[in-house]
Structures are given as C-alpha cells and as structure tokens.
Amino acid sequence: MEFLFAITIGVLVAAAVYLMLSNHLLRFIFGLVLISNAANLTIFVSGRLTDGAPPLIPEGADAPLVDVANALPQALVLTAIVIGFGLFAFAIVLVFRAWTTLNSLTPDDMRLAEPEEAPK
Amino acid sequence: MNSVILRVGTRYLAGLLLVFSFYMMLRGHNEPGGGFIGGLTGATGFVLYAIACGTQDARAALRVMPQTIAIWGLGIALAVGLFAAIFGDALFTGQWLFIGATETEKGLPLSSVLVFDIGVYLVVFGSILTLVFAMEEEI
Amino acid sequence: MDGFLEISLEIGFMCVVFSVALAFVRLIKGPSLQDRVVALDFMTVAIVAFCGLAAIRYGTPAFLDVALVLALVGFLATVALARFAERNTERSRERSHHE
Amino acid sequence: MSEIIAGSLIILGGFFAVIGGLGIIRLPDVLLRMHASTKIGTLACGLILLSCAVIFGTSDIIIRVIAIVLFILLTAPIGAHMMGRSVVSTGVPLWKNEGIEEGKLDTALDEEHSTPKS
Amino acid sequence: MNTFGLNIILAIAWVAFTGSVSLVGLITGFVIGYGALWLIQPLIGTSTYFRRVTAWIKLVIMFHYELIVSSIEVAFDILTPKHRSRPAIIEVPLDVKTDTGILLVTNLISLTPGTLSLDVSEDRKTLLVHAMFADDPDALRKSLKDGMERWVIDAVEGA
Amino acid sequence: MAGGFPTDTRGNGLTGIVPVVFAAALFVYFASMVPTIAATEVIRVSIPWIPSLGIELAFLVDGLSLTFSLLISGIGTLVLLYSNTYLAGHPQYARFALFLTAFMVSMLGLVLADDLILLFVFWELTTLTSYMLIGFSHETEKSRRNALQALFVTGAGGLAFLAGLILLAAASGTTSISGIIAQGSALKEHAMYLPILILLLAGTFTKSAQVPFHFWLPNAMAAPTPVSAFLHSATMVKAGVYVMARMHPAMSGTDVWLWTLTILGAVTAVFASLLALRQTNLKQALAYTTLMALGTLTLFLGQESGYAMTAFATFLIVHSLYKASLFLVVGCIDLSTGTRETDQLGGLGRIMPITAVAAALAALSMAGFPPFLGFIGKELKYAGAIAVASEPLLVAGAALLSNALMLAVAGVVAFRPFWQGSVPSGQSPREAPWQMWAGPIILASLGAVFGVYPDLLQVALINPTVISLTGEIGEAKELKLWAGINVPLFLSIATFILGLLFYKFHVQLRAKLEQGFQAIPNLDKGWDSFLDGLKRFAKWQTQLVQNGKLSSYLFGTFLTIAAGILLTLVYTGMPMIAVDLSDVEWKHTSIALLTIAGALLALVTNSRIAGIAALGVVGIGIALIFIVFSAPDVAITQLLVETLIVVLVAVVMLRLPSLPKAEFRPGRAVLSIAVGVAVSLTLIAVVSSPLDLRLTDYFEATSWPEAYGRNIVNVILVDFRALDTFGEIAVVVIAALSAYALLRTTRKGDQK
C-alpha cells in the first residue's frame, strides 16, 4: 500500500513543482498547497499504513486491544497540517498584497528589491 | 451578504458550530477531537457569521478582538506549561486532579492538559478570525 | 448473513466512489463556476457517506466524527465560493460601468 | 436482521449516490444539476448513515447519526440557496428545454447568452 | 412552551422511575408523558402544544414522503436518455413570518427534489424557486403554498 | 598644501604635544636598552595569550629589533613634532596624530614580536593604520583610490604571508620566532620550505613594494608629507625587509633564497633608481629612491657573508636617516613654495638656509660622499657585492648603477632647488619654523656624526644586528671611513663620476627614460582596469546567479533538490526496494487516482475556480487516505483546513485577476518530474524495510495508564509532545499577526 501512495506523492510533488515554477503567484499558491499535502502525506506514509484501526483505546481497556495505526505520525501530520495552514495563510495574504502594491502576480516582473541594472 | 436565508441559517448554525466546537474540544482527550479541531470548528462558525452578516456584526458578536483571544490562548497554553513548575515538574508536565476518585474509579478528571487544549482552541479560533476578518475588511 | 453486509458495503463503497468520480468529471468540464462548486459540494456529501460506510466496515464509530464535522462545515466552502461568484460579477460590472 | 436492513439501506444509498453523480453529469444546466447534487446526494447520505444507526444501534451512535443528518439537512439547502442565487445574479446560461440535443448544449447556451464565464 | 417543558419533566420523571438513564428511556418517558398530558388536556387549559406536535409530526412525515417521491421522479429523469423537465424560475409569495419558518420553508423546498429555493426577497415576502417540472407554474405555486408552507406554518407558528 | 607655513606655529595644543612626548619617551626607553643589547644579550618578555593555540604575547629585543625600534621611535618623535606644525590647526589633527601614533606602536610591535601570529597582528595593524593615513585627505578621490590600492596590495600580500606563517608554524611546531631560529637549519630541509618561502616573500615583497608590486608606493604619496617621511622611508615599507631579516637565520643559505632575493633585490634597485630619476616631483622621486633602498637591502639579505650583513645593518640606518630627513625637507619646500615640481623650484638656499643645510647633509649622505655614514654604507655595499661568490659582477654592477643614479637623484632633490636657478616669480618662500627644520637637521646631522664616529654605531647597533641576522656565528665587519685602497674604493670613485654625469644630463635622461617606460606596462594603470574587471566580473556573475527572478531562483533550488537526490542515488547505488502490492484494495487505488486526478487538474487548468476546486479534490482525496488508514483526527483537521483554505482563496481572489493561459515549458516539466521521481523513489525505499515502533508502543502502553487519555493522537499532541503543539500554536498566532500586519499596512503605492 505504501508503494501506491509513494507514487501518488511523487505525482503530487511533480505537479506542485511545476506549478511553483510557473512564474505566477496564484499558481505558486496552488503548488504550495499541493506540495504541503504531499509532505504531510510523506510523513503519514513513512509511519506505515494500517487499515481501519484508529489509535483509540476502548473504554475499559488500558491499551488498544488490536494492532492500531501508528499514532505518532498522525500527531506529527496534524501538527504539520496546522503549521502548513499558518504558512499558507500568510502566503495568500502576501500574494494579495503583492497584487495591490506591485500590481503584478508574475514575480519575475517584480524588480523593486533587485532592480535591473540600468543599461549603460 | 444580503441573503435572508443565509442570515437566518447562520443564526442557528453559528451557535451550533460554537457549541459543537466546545464538545469536540472537551472530548478530544478520549475520542477524535481536541483543541485544534474545536478551534477550527468554532472559527468556522464566526467565519460564517462574517460572511452572512458582515465583519462588523461578527466582531460585535465576538466582543473581544480576535487577536487578543489568540494571544490569550497562547498565554494560557504557556501558563499551563509553567504551571508544572509549582509541582517541581518539567515544562508541560500534565497535572491531574481526580474528583471523587475511589480505588476502582478514577473519578472526574480535571487536568492541566485540558486547559492546554483550551489554550490551543483559543489560539486557533482567534488566529483564524483575525485573519479572516482582516481579509474580509480589506477586500 | 455476514456476507450480505460485506457485499453491500463493497457495493456501497463502489457506488460512492463512482459518484465522486462522476462529480469529478463535472468539475473538470465546468463550464460555469457554479458547476464546479456543485461538483465539489457533492463530493463533500459523498465523503460523509463514505465515512458512514467506513464506520460500519471497520466497526469504528470514530469515523462518524469525521462525518459530523464535515456535515457541519462542508458547506462553508460552497457558501464562500458562491459569494465569490456573485461579488466577482458585481465587481466586473462596476468596473465596466466605470469605464 | 439488522444487517439485512442495513445492507439494503447501504445499497439503496449507493444507488442514489450514483444517480446523484449521473445527474451532475447529465442534467443540462447548473440549476438542474444542483437538484441532483443537493437532494439526491443528501438522500443517499442519509440512507447510508441510517444503516450506521441500524448496525451499531447504541444510543450515542444514533444521536450522532441524527446529528449528522440534521446538520446536512440544515446546511445543504443553505449552500444550494447560495449557489442558486449566484447562478441567477451572475447570469449563468440556463437550459430552457427547447429540444436541443445534449451534445450541442454548451455551444447553444453560449450563443444564447453572451455573459462571460468565470 | 410551558406544556413542552412539562412534558420534558415528565420524561425525566419517567427515567427516574424506571432507573434506566438512556435515550430510549427518555424517549419512552416523553411519549408516555405526552399521552398523559393529552389526557389531562382540559386541566391545563387551551394550548397549541398538542396541535403543534401533531403538525411537526405531519411535517416530518410529509417531508420524507415528498423527498422520496420526487427523488424518484428526478432519478427517472436522470436515468432516461431524454430530459422531460421543463425548468423555470417562479416567484412564490410567502406567508410565513418567523425566521425559523422562513428557514424551514426554504430548506425543505430545497430538499425536496424538483424544487430549489433560490432566494428570499429583502422584504421577506417573496420566495424565488427554481422548479424542474414547471409545466404549470401556478399549480406548482399552489402546491408549495398549500403543502410545505402550510405544514411549516402549522408546526412553527401555530395557529 | 600650497599656501605657506601655518601662521600659528603653536601647533595643536595638547593633541599635538602628547604624541611627541609619548614617542620621545619610547625612544628614550629603547635607547636605555642599548647597553644591554650592545653586550650582545637579548631581552625576551613573554606572557601567554592564546595558550590553546600556542600563541604568546612574546617580545624580543635584540640587535635587529632594537635598531628598528630606535629608528621607528626616534624618527617617529621628529615626524610627530614636524606634523604638529605642518598640520597646525587642521580640524582632523587629533585623528591624524592618533593614527600616526597607532601606526608607530604597531610598527614597534611588529619588530619586537617574537611570535609569528603576534607579528602578523602588528603587520596587519600597520596596513590598517597606514590605510587611514594614506587616505587622510579623504575628500579627494585620488587619496581614497590610492589608500585602497595600498591596502589591497599589501592586504593581498598579507594574506599570502599569513598562509606562509601558518605553514611555517606547522612546519616548525611552534609560533615562537626565536624558537624557530633555535631549530637551526631544520626548516631549510623541511618539505614545505619552498611554499613557505614563496608565501612569506609574497607578503614581504608587497609590503616592501618590490618590483613588480612597486606601483602602490608612489601613489601612497597622496598622504601628507610627514606620513610619507615616516611610512615610506623608515618604517612600513621596511617591515617586509625586517621580516626577511628576521627569518634570515632560519631560512637563508639555500639557492632559492639566494637567487630570489638577490635578483629581485637587484632588479628593484636598478629599476627604481631609473624611475626615481625620471620623476620631476620631489616626493615621487624620493619614493622611488626608497624602493631602490629596499631593493638593495633585499639584495644583501639574500646573502650570508659578514660584509653583506654589516652592509645591511649600516645601510638600513643610513637610509632611514637621510630619507626621513629629505622627505621632511620636501615638506618644508612644499609649504614654503606651494609646489614640489623640480622645474618650478630654485634659489631657495639663501631664503631657507637651515633647511638647505639639512637637505645638503642628507643628500651628501645619500649620495655616499665621505665623511658621511652613507659613504661607509656604500663601501660596505660594494664589499658585500664582491663577496657574492658566484656572480660578483652582476651584483656589483647593479649596485654601481643604482648608486650612481641615487647620487643624481640626491642632486635633483636636495641640491637643485636650493642652489640652482632663482625663486620663480609668484612664490614668496620663507624659512620653515623650527619645529619643521629640527627633524631634518637632526637626522641629517646624525648621518655625519656616525660617519665620523662609526664606532658609536658599530658597537651599539651594528654588531648586535649582525648577530641577529646570522646567529652566534655572525661576524660584523668594521665600519671605517678609510678602509684602504681596495676595489670598493675604486667602485666608489666610479660611482661619483657616473653619478655626476647622470646629474648633469638628468633632464635629457629623463626624456629618454620617459620613452622607455612608456613601453613597459604600467601596473598602476593595470590597477584601475583590474578593479574594473573585478567589478565587471562580479556583476556578470551576480546577474547570472542572482538575476532578480523568482522563477530562476526556484528553478535553481528545485534543480539542486532533484540533482542532489538523483546524483546521490547514482553514487550510492539503488537502496533496497520491496514492492508489495498484495494488500492494495481497489478503494486505495481509486483514492490515489482521485488525488492524482485532482493534482493534475490543478496543474493544467486555466480557470481559477477549477484550480481551487481541484485543490479541494486533492484535499478530499487525502482526507480519504487519512480516513481509510485510520486517522480520524487528521482527516477532520485536513477537511477543516481545506475548507478554510478554499474560503481564504475565495476571499482573496476577488481582487486578483484571472489566470493567464499557461504555456507548456518542457524544461520545467522535466525538472518537476525529476523532483517527483526523486521523492517517490526515496519514500519507496524508506517504506521497504520494517519500521521500528518503539515510540508508538510506548505511547500505546502509557497513554491511558499514565496520561489518562484514550485518544492516543491527542495525548501525544497535548502531553507527550506538548512542546511541539505549543510551538505550533505559536506558529498559528504569528501567522495571523503577520498576515494581519501585512493587510493593515497601507502605503502610497497601494491601488485603490
């Protein structure tokens, strides 16, 4: 199963990278969302996949009675999702600001911080 | 958004989401849920409010600035971590008090961990609303 | 009758997944914004159903919690996008009005 | 017994889910498609959740199922209303059942309404 | 809602009597309490409570009936190659006043296949409905008013 | 500096006096050591500095360092005295005095240091202080340029020098200079001898402005004249010579040493004296004669004979005395007349008699006339040259030629302005104030005094210095005015004749030289094009890598990632991979396909809404993965976050324009696929071996009994790894605050 999702992650990453390279900030944002998802999924898959056994301890038991899914990567992914959301939120606001202040969404045209050399 | 249906629906939904978010937070320690999920759900309620009735109303309903809520949440979470110091434990050591504990029953648990989750809830709730309100107003 | 439930669960899963696939086709085709949102909205509802099936299939009511949250907040995206569509048109009309 | 009921509900729900999906594909304009998605989807979902209640049978599950169904019944129409409203206000081309073949529908609609797509 | 509160108290009392704190117990207590209250109706004076409860039950049943019947109708249209539907957007005057009422009417209309509430005018007097089978708009309008709206008004606003 | 002497000759008050007193005190202090050193003892003081690197604050007073110290502090005193008047009332005099004093102290440190690293510290301090001094007239472009040039060239040498010192310390196992010398000839046989030598010479040659690094020295004359007098006569340029002398016992005697120093010294000497004669500017002429002196000193150091060593010691002193004196004289002339050009000067002898006397005394010493110390120096020089076993003619010839040229220059600088021609109209020269002629006259007189009484010098400084240069075996030759009729005497006479001829025809010679030098590439001009080239190369390179375009930055970053992983894969070979598809259900496959389809739609669509919806699909697909693989908490969070993402994008997009149509870029596509493949392959390899579940087992076992929670994921979040969660909510808060701040700052550039 892990193999299947490793391939899925590869496709997500490839699509994300292409979008991030597209010289358009909205597409970059799309790519960012994809690649964040891919990274989260990488952790999840790295922790190995278990079908249908959430890491919960039933009432009356001291430990899970069956082999439950690996809880640690789940906690990590949860953390990573929330952090990723924070980063995304900032990024999207930045894109918005870039549009309102620089009037462009193509970062290659943004040359205020690194102006092009005036031709001599 | 001048939609009667949405406004009326929001009246029910926002409260519902808020109550539901507390429920998700409180049960988090034993079942799916917890501070994040609670906070996100609760925030959704006010996001809906802001969409339906405008941010002014939403802010008025909230009464406190959302960023203040968020920072208080962080403060609470931090305080929980520091609280362990009183008992000579390390940062973020959970402190438990079982009300009416007997030999067989653990009793009603009161824990610093729950307060920490409340901190998480407030942070997520406040932060998302800070963001959404500001964006709504700016656009 | 263990077998019947198993089989019907498989069928249920297949149907739900297939319906999601159908919705995805609409999402690709569009053509209007709303078509896509409708497709997405349908998927959300399908996931709720999927959670229900999963809860039965694995005997774990925990998945119902996923359904619960999704049922409550899933429409928010729809609302936001609908509002976007509406305001976007308003704005472009205003813009053309100004010109 | 409960498993047979549940199984049947699941199959019925699955059936409606597919119908909903087909409706989204097949129906000729966006509002019609919304009929399929909002209602038939809800129905499908409700049936499957009902089977959950039947299978587990415990009160907390039943409460949860009821809650889910109520939530969907509450939110889905609001979402549909918002969408429908926007369809009307943005002037998305609509089908008028004028006997146009399905395959040529999109082009026909485009010719009929020159409103810009978003 | 005094009667409703009384009913609740009776239900709790029932649970206390039987000693089974469960949902089923509570519902049983509620139903039995309702019966008891209905019996002693003259004692507690005129209350819309009983009618409203009946109306609610009727609403729920009729809603599900409509839902299933029209779902089949739509499903049929989807599954058959030719589209029989004659969609149209129609305006329905609203009599329901309360927020809850409006929400219920619009939601229920939306939830029954074949009709979809698009919008309520700002003055809350008109409802915009998209209907799939609007061969006869007036008939449709009438059926909505006499059907869903009526049931909702009975249940929510009493009469 | 035109405009006559300062009217207020009281100088700069305390700021002026204190440094003079300080320098004088130093001189007296060092003078008090003369008896000890004359008794061929050495004084060594050492305190630990960086014991862990074996570096000490070690100072050594022996003949060599004492000679230098006396010259430095003595001339320093006079120069500071002179400067106080020369720059009287200058608003930045305090800084000047500070830098000059600092320079003097650094120079003293350099010659006294008995630790390689300590020596280097002072070495660089002299570079730094001289940079400040050369650039003293910092408001002129030329000053700044020349200061930079001096710093850059000596700095470059300094870095090579440092490398040499490090290697030297490594080769000898100590940084102590006396320790290295005590090891005898061990260094010469060390495998690293040659690299060390080359690196050290690179440092000393640049610092001493030897050919071909000579070009910065004349430019450094942009400094005020006292600075030139001090730095470029007595001190800084001699630092290089000092180091060669210091290392002489440990490193000399090899063929490389001999020929490198001899040839480069000789070439510098001749070349510089020709350059000196060519100059019409007094200061420039003097600067080049300094080069000539440095060449000569280097040439001596190449050898080991007692004559050469004695000649080195003597000429070192001679040169410092007359050169400092002449520089100061030129300063007086400059202030008095407003020019330093020879052809605009004349007849100053009667108006500035004291200065003239000082100039004459110094010039005679420089020209090597008896009974001046310069004469003795010159005699020794020839004696030393002849003592060169293999090529006496070459060395002696070079010495003869350069000495004759030197004589001519002495005439041009010190004779012609005073005793030929008359004062041009427009000039109203006056005699310099006493503070300004005191220095020259004292220094120049010393040349005469030591010439007549060479024994004074012999015992006090020359003998100890020679011992320093050669170790205990050293035998200094006697300093005598009359050494009998011998080859050096004949050479001296030849020098006089040739020199006087040169002087007589110096104007014509200058023209010839001018033509000659035109033909030789000028490194000074090369300097500017070097800097230009450097800048251009830097610009070119920078535009190549830092072109201001995010897309190429991202391309570079992703390329690094793909290449990094894939090339490493090639290097390591394929890790173990196990493909196990047995437990894959159709559900898994369809969820994976849904996710992939969503991603591909997001990739290809030109519609914003389709893009967002596609992201929604990916989100749903991933949520389904979380559901199927038992992560309800994660699934809920994923769905909630996905919803909020859609909401945020929908809000923001109201203001954003539609997506432009995407063009297909094959290069980007290949790179994207490469990154995807790299990640996939690595992950597949990772999941091919079993996972160690220690941590999870612990969490499962303790979650309920110790942390009282049944939802293990939540217990990890709020208890086992609460610190992570705390950091994470901090991220959320900060993100909100940052985004809020960003939204709320509105500036002028903002559109409506």
Added chain:
Amino acid sequence: MSWLLALPVVIPFLTAVLAFLTRQSPLGRWISVAGSSVLLIASIALMNTVLREGVIAGQMGNWPAPFGITLVADLLSAVMVLITAIVAVAVSIYAIADVDEGMERLGYHALFNMLIAGVVGAFITGDLFNLYVWFEVMLIASFGLLVLGGRPEQIDGGVKYVALNLVSTIMFLTGIGLLYGMTGTLNMADLASAVDGADQRLLTIVAVLFMIAFGVKAAVFPLFFWLPASYHTPAFSVSAVFAGLLTKVGVYALLRMFTLVFDHDTAFTHTILLWVAGLTMVVGVLGAAAQSNMRKILSFHIVSQIGYMILGLALLTPLAIVGAVFYLVHHIVVKANLFLIAGVAQRIAGGTELSRIGGLYKSAPLLAVLFVVPAFSLAGFPPLSGFWAKFLLVKAALDVQGWIIAGIALAVGLLTIYSMTKIWAQAFWEPHPDGIEPKLSSLSYRDRAAMLIPIAGLAVLTVMIGVMPEPFVQFAEASAAQLLDPTAYITAVLGEQP
C-alpha cells in the same frame, strides 16, 4: 535542570504575549527590552551550568527520552542561545529608535520576541520534529517582520523570501518523515545510533535532502537566492537580527546533524559540503563586490561568510570545527552590528545607497569608529574577532593540505576587505553628494542612545573576542570536542548506553 533549558524558550514567548497585550502603549518596547534582558540572564545561567556540568538535557513533560521531547544544551547550543540573547538585547534597545509606533501597534515586539523564541528553541531542542516546529516559529515570525511596514520593495523581497523558504521548509518536513520512516525515532541523540541500523545508501540520500533543506536556511550556494533578494528591505533592526541569527540556525542545524547523525559517509557528504563552502564563499563575495548599497553588500557577505562556517564543518577536523564554532559566534555579533550601523547611516545620512550618502567620517567620527570595528573584523583584520575565526579555518584547511580551499578562503578575505573599504570610502570618507554633513547630533537623545549603545556594546564584544581570544578558543575547542565525540550528548539525553 529542565527549567534551565526551558526558560530561554519560555521567556521570549512570555515577553511576546505581554508585549502584544501592551502594543498600543510605549510599554511594549520596554517589555521587549526587559524580556531580552531576562533572557540574557537565563542564558548566562544556562551557559554557566553547561560549563560546569557538561551537556545537560531535560525531558519536557517528564516523559523519558526518546519518547518525549528533550531539550539539550551542549556548549554549542548554550553559546548560540547566549549570543542570541545578546543580539536580542541589542536589537530590542535599538528598536526603540528604529521601529515606529505604527509597526509597534501591528505587533512588532511580539513578532520579534517570537522570532527569538524560535531561534532559541531551534538551538536548544534535541528532537528533530521539534526542531522543525521552531524553524517554523522562526520562519513565520520572520515573514511578518520582513514585510512589516509594507513598502513595495519589502513585498517584492518578501515574495521571494517566502517562496524559497517555504520550499526549504517542505523539504525539511519531507526529510523528517523519511528519516522517521527509516529509524522510527525523532530524538536526535537516539537517531545517532538508530541510523546505524538503516540502509546506509538510503541514509546518504536522506542526508543530502537535509543538507539541501538546511542549506537553504543557511543560504549556501546554490540555495541562497532568497537572502540577497530580501535582507535589505525591512526595518534595520529586523535586518540586523535576520543577518545575525537566521542563517546561523541553518548552519547550526547542519553542524548538529552532520556531526551527530549523518556521519556515516563523510567522504561523500562532507566533500559536497567542501565544494559548497568554496562556491558559497566566492559567489557571495563577488556578489557583494557587485553591489553599491550598504545593506546589499552586507547581505551578500552573509552568504560569503556562511561559506567559511560550512568549510569548518566540511573539513571535520577538530580545529576546523573549532573554527566553525568561533566563526559562528563572531559573525553573529559582527554582522548584526553592521546592519545596525547601516540603520544609523540611513537615519543621519539619508540612505544606504553608497552613491547617495557620504561624509560620515568627517562629521560622525564616533560612528566611524564603531563601523571600523565590525567592518574590519568581518574583513579579518587582527586583532579583531574575525581574524581568529579566519585564522583557525585557514589553518585547519592548510593542516589537511587543502591548498585550494585555503587559498579561496584567503582570497575571499581579500575581497571582503575590498567591500568593507568600499563602504568606508564611499559612505565615510567621500563627502556627501548633497554637501550636507551628517551628524549624530541630528538624532534625538533617546534615539542616539538607543542606537549607539547596542552598536557600541557589540563593537566592544568584537574587540574583546579579538584581543582576548583564549577563552573563546578554549570554549570552541571544548565545543568542537563535544560535537566530534557526541557520547556525552547522547548520554545526557538517553542515559548510559549499553
């Protein structure tokens, strides 16, 4: 013990919370100053303990390692925390003059202290995922600070900074996932032995992934683009703290991971690092040579100097690590200070573009003195701190016959001199193009004190390290010994290993 470790992280957070709640009043800035000062005291206490007792570790939440999160301080961590605290104090004082009320109201002080918290957390954590979390805290705070003020060039720089750093962050996260998938642990001390059981070929690949992720943070070639694109745009106090601290966290992480965990194939990994070091030095310094703006020059020099630190890690001899540690400490102090000085230049001379300013030497000699110290320290002039840093590394390179890399290190030093003198000549020596005489007295008393005290303090520190390097060298040696033989580190975290 565990509180000693936790406090340096907790204090800035607490400060941030308080500063945010008081953001509408001037109290916020004083809370920030006070908080940094308390942090300084705490980090001195930490350093003191580490010096006395060796590596210390604390288990957060009282969960034993490797199950809970461990905070660990060895000498390197302790000194990084200490130096962070010093920079924090300096910058928080400087901010009184530099940061306007508008920025304060938007939460500057809170963001700043969160940034510090993230940096400290990264230095002190012993858990890989926790390191990621602190990286994120630091990163998101830096996003906010970078664009605070919202000038167009800030937004432009911000876009590039954010985009590239997000890529690095995601690579880091992916790397953590993969490493966890191989070893099943996240505790860094535990990883040190756990990786031995993993496929070594795969480990090398993951090591390269980490190298890239940290390489972006550390701004090495060819991953540094974000730095020169953005560091010259924000407020001066912001760019000072960025310049001083942020890239060093990347260097620290490289140093930590590539001595503790990824030391299985140094012939490969550290050879790559050597190349990276050389190219970073050269490309960075040439970048600086091409610039004409003070802050841009300084920004490129950060890149170049990072190369030196990486060089130390790449050589991996005791002396080289000593050099790297020494360089790390020295560079933070010096580079932060230079950016602070640029801020003063901006205030009194009206800019940082060298052709637009001048005359500072003549009319602001105090500033000139204060500039000379860090500038010439950066250029490696003795007896300033930078000389020893470079000396150690060049010696380390020569000791292993690394002629070329030593030559590069020296040549880059020369070009550094060139850049520093360019600033000196054009901003200080050259008269102001508008003929004005920029004077420090044009600043208010408060601003003058707030700006010059931290600058002078850091300059004194630079001189102190330079003149009395022995304690620092000794310290760096002890620290390098700990890095090269992590037994003490591992024992402190996990207890005695069988």
